[in-house]
């Protein structure tokens with residue numbers, strides 16, 4: 587899988603290298619499931635066949651008001667500038683980078699073939715903030731804490747095991 591990060595439209599205060607680093611960390615972590623993944627520059631992307639790329643971009647239309655949304659058909663992973671701006675306004679002390687890393691890891695997991703969400707809150711593929719009233723479970727049975735982020739920032743061993751199951755070695 588080849589991913590391209592496009593920084594245009596990022597909310598103020600987000601450094602390109604910082605976000606790119608988060609994309610690269612997520613791609614490296616998910617590649618442990620047996621699917622090679624690399625993050626390439628926009629310049630390099632313009633040279634390759636577009637059908638094989640996944641664009642990581644900032645777009646309120648693409649994210650539909652969420653922090654992030656994966657469009658598998660459109661091969662885009664959209665991050666929501668408005669959602670992150672709102673987070674910074676409402677809760678300036680919240681470590682927003684953690685949210686960014688988790689969101690990138692989560693949405694990228696859908697591109698690695700994980701359609702179903704995990705019911706374990708700790709997994710990066712957990713669904714606890716999907717807004718449909720579904721509740722995940724924590725190890726001690728208590729309610730998860732959205733702040734600080736309860737979910738792992740990168741795929742857990744359990745996420746990787748599920749990813750391996752849907753990507754059998756060829």
Ligand SMILES: [Zn+2]
Nearest residue numbers: 692693696703
């Ligand atoms: Zn999801």
